Amino acid sequence: MTMNQSFIPPKRTIMTPGPVEADPRVLQALSSPIIGQFDPMFTDLMNQTMKLVRNLYQTDNEWSFPIDGTSRAGMEALMVSLIEPGDRVLVPIYGRFGYLLAEIAERCGADVRIIETEWGSVFEERTIIQAVHDINPVITAVVHGETSTGCMQPLLKTGAACREHGSLFLVDATATIGGVEFRMDDWYVDAVAGGTQKCISGPSGTSPVSFNSRAAAKMNPRKQVERGIRTEHDAESEAPPVRSNYFDLTQLQDYWSPRRLNHHTEATSMLYALYEALRVIQTEGLEERFSRHLLHEEAIIAGVKAMGLEVYNNHEAKLPVVTCIRVPEGIDEEAVRQLMLDEFGVEIASSFGPLKGMIWRIGSMGYSARKENVYHVLFALESALSFFEAPVITGRAAAAAMEVYRHAAAASLSR
16 A cells, blocks of 8 residues: 555454454444534533443442543553552552553552462452552552453452552453443442443543542642643642643543533544444443343354364453463464454454463454354354364354354243
């Protein structure tokens, strides 16, 4: 392609752990005309989006709005706004993205304490709770769904223990929100960030965040209204300000509140996309959406096992929207993925760190989690493995997945 040619992306079946296929309604919303960020129609859209973000996280938090940037931007906004230099921060690490939280905390000047467990496993909640008691952190930051390993950390008791011990509980829900149960208020989560490019099924570039009054009380003493828009009623804080201007949630509160104090130019089209993606989720219903993701996970696992392949993360802490498969001995995992892409237009992923070259990761998230996509990825994987003469059982994968779907349909009709 030359710079004189239009870019026309190829048609793909994206079955990675993100990004995934955007819902057609979201793509249509992206093409809507631009209006001004203080147009009453747009500020009403901001308010309606906040309501939908609250529904997504199942919270009553006033402060629930998107950060313009990927899910990493949302996590960084929360951490740079909450962490003051010297604050002790506990990060339990069970995969790549726990290390990311630790690194962001370090860059914020935190006294970071980590606990680790083997990739492919998760912590028993009592282990994290004991660490909270022993380390006495100001903030405990946990990844809910670790896409690098396809595992999901249980959170049912951790938040309550953090609350009891006076530690703020911060969660990275990038891989889970919109696809897996997440109850922010019931689980005593103080701050959370997600991303649109996974189970929400929008384009990458927006991160819905939510934080409660406990988190706001931690950050607001450092609030500074920018010079040039500050009024005589805006007292200048004596505390050191949040170290980032763009990610300063104390300033973004004013932007997303009725005050509408200018901060940055809102990413208009991305807000259209988020609003429509959240409307799609609301229409489907959270519980129904969670059940749909579980059904497609079951079908993928059935098909993978029918080929004689081993599911790497097939245990009770498996992340429902990511299925990891061990690469058969002697098989070049990258060559298999490339053949699937070149010949069938199907994309799956490898992994990172100690798991690089050892596993494939199949995502079944949001709009990508559809029956035809499941059949397509199983057919493409089986065909590619057969081409490279891997020891697989052929001709059974799609039938095994079909049996799962037919059984589910029959069970639904009998209710």
